[in-house]
Amino acid sequence: MGNFAKSDTNPLEYVKIIPDSKSHIFIKDDGICIEECENKPCTYYCPTRVFYWEDDSIKILYKRCIECGACPFGCPYDNIAWENPRGGYGVVY
Amino acid sequence: MGNDRYDVVVVGAGPAGSSAALLMANNNLSVAMLERGPYPGSKNMSGGTIASMPFQEILPEYWNIDGIPLERKIVSDELWMLDNDSAVKMGFSGKKFGYAPYNKFSILRYKFDKWYADQAVAAGAKLFNNCLAIDLVYHKTGLLSKKVDGVVLEGGDIIHADLVVLAEGSSAALTQKIGLRQRLNPADMTLYVKEVLELPSGKIEERFSLEGDEGAVIGMVGYPTSPAIGKGGIWTNKDSLSIVVGAYLNQIVNKGLNPLQLMERFKSHPMIKKLIEGAKPIKYLAHTIPKGGFKKIPTLVDDGVIVVGDAAEMISGRRGIDLAMITGKFAAEAAAQACALDDYSRETLSSYVKRIKGSFFYENMRKGKNVEEYFNTYQDSDFLITKAMNDLAFKYFKQDLENNKIRLRKMIEELKNMQPLQKTGKDLLYGLQNWEVW
Structure with a gap:
């Protein structure tokens, strides 16, 4: 495993996001995160740290999402559903 | 916009979609282009250069066009093999690349894509921003056969079209949804x-x-x-x-x-x-x-639908934007033919696939297949070769007190200690193929 030292910088300071009122990212089955997923890689491979682990489940800060498209593919259990945000919402580069 | 009908609807207003829309509009087809962001380029990121030769196939002497947001003409291209505190540098700087027709330009996608889509609009295409397509609609063509006949927007509106061009980029939700693209690993x-x-x-x-x-x-x-x-x-x-x-x-x-x-x-x-x-x-x-490469290229056409650009996995090494543009052009050519025949069946549209199979990048992608496999097998090759080059260069340039014969022997000795020379040679060979592009 790599070096987990986390930096203090918050790149979201330079990102414009128009958040929708509802999430476009979902965990399909919380049970898989608890019982099968040991490393919870979504908590580190996401470039803006949308995912974090708390109270026995993955929490999703969808308003941080910059739509890189990695999360549904990076999850080793195919347990993340990601949809395009509705038209006009989400990141604006 | 509900229940409008066009010859073509293009999903996505990036380089592939805008190329297709621009050339189709030039061919007098009616074209609707859908962008899910507030403006084209608002969701896009890339390696940041456009190559001159492919772009000229679509817009000759594009650098003279008013308002084109080119950043800088690239005259220096380098590859650095970085170690912790050193680098072995290779590259080429050429004033030749500073004159028309140039080699490539740096661009910022949030400026460039917007401008490029505007060129398609000026040619007659209609651009809808903030517009997300969530499904395709079909039209029955026989007892068991059907063809794509447009897209469904969120909210339920439908835009009908004889042909749908999927230029939706890397995530390619619709291409996957209709089963043309398999799930990527x-x-x-x-x-x-x-x-x-x-x-x-x-x-x-x-x-x-x-x-x-x-x-x-x-x-x-x-x-x-x-x-x-x-x-x-x-x-x-x-x-x-x-x-x-x-x-x-x-x-x-x-x-x-x-x-x-x-x-x-x-x-x-x-x-x-x-x-x-x-x-x-x-x-x-x-x-x-x-980066699925050759083996993951999706089904490129079906009845009433063509897949272009990143959605079609058209990436070869560091070339992506220009391949997107060229596939957009191929799609426009196939569409013009289909319109002339008034037949948008898979058979007619397969001229698009033929064009791709005859292209320079298809051959490169076919060859690139081995490189990808190599790097998945030998995940340490990048590290080994970078380390070796830096160590060797350090010794080579260091002014020491030994004669050249001993120096050379020591350098080879060190290489051998790392891994067999043959493997180092192979790593380097594959490395160069991988780095050739960005």
Whole structure:
């Protein structure tokens, strides 16, 4: 495993996001995160740290999402559903 | 907009979609182009250069067109093999690339894509921003057969069209939904993060040895993404620098890497730090690139539908934008033929597939297949070769007190201690094929 030292910088300071009122990212089955997923890689491979682990489940800060498209593919259990945000919402580069 | 009918609806207004829309509109087809963001380019990130020759196939002498947001003409292209505090540098700087027809230009996608889509609009295409297509609609053509006949927008409106061009980019939701593209594995894609750093143009020219609107691109391997196989890079815009770093997604996941942390680490390398000193971050971007290559190319056409650009996995090495443009052009040619025949069946549209199979990049992708397999088998090859080159160069350039014969023997000895020479040679060979492109 790599070096987990986390930096203090918050790149979201330079990102414009128009958040929708509802999430476009979902965990399909919380049970898989608890019982099968040991490393919870979504908590580190996401470039803006949308995912974090708390109270026995993955929490999703969808308003941080910059739509890189990695999360549904990076999850080793195919347990993340990601949809395009509705038209006009989400990141604006 | 509900229940409108067009000859063609293009899903996505990036380089592939705008190329297709522009050329189709030039051919007098009625075209609707859908962009899910507030404007084209608002969701896009890329390696940041457009190649002159392919772009000229669509817009001859594009550099003379009013208002085109080109950043700098690239006259210097380098590859650095980075170790912790050193680099072996290779590259080419050529004033030849500073004159028309040029070689490539740096661009910023949030400016360029918007401008490019406007060219399609000027040609007669209709652009709908903030417009997300969520499904396709079909039209029965026989007892058991059907053809795509348009798209469904969120909210339920339908735009009908004889032909749908899927130019939806890397994530390709619709292409997957209708079963043309199989699900990708994390080994089939790379994940990149990028920052745009503001720096006065004078400083850029000084630091990169440039004059006026000349630009430089530096690709980097080794340190930026170690221990994963990936690349870093830095290139010059008018008054900003773009810096990227990224690697194969499966390796990021399996090796516990955080992309933002890779970026921070990359920026703190002594040789990078110097280049970006005092530059102010103004953008942070992230995107995946489909790297499934030859074996993951989706089904490219079906009745009433064509897939182009990243959605079609048209990536060969570091070439993506120009391939997107060319596939957009091929799609426009196939559409013109289909319109003339008034037949949008898979058979007619397969002229698009023929054009792709005859292209230079298809051959490159076919060959590139082995390179991808190699790097998935030998995930340490990038590290080994970078290390070896830096150690060798260090010894080579060091002024010591030994005679040349002993020096050479020691250098070879050291190489052999690392791994068999044959394997090092192979790593280098595959490495060069992989780095050739960005």
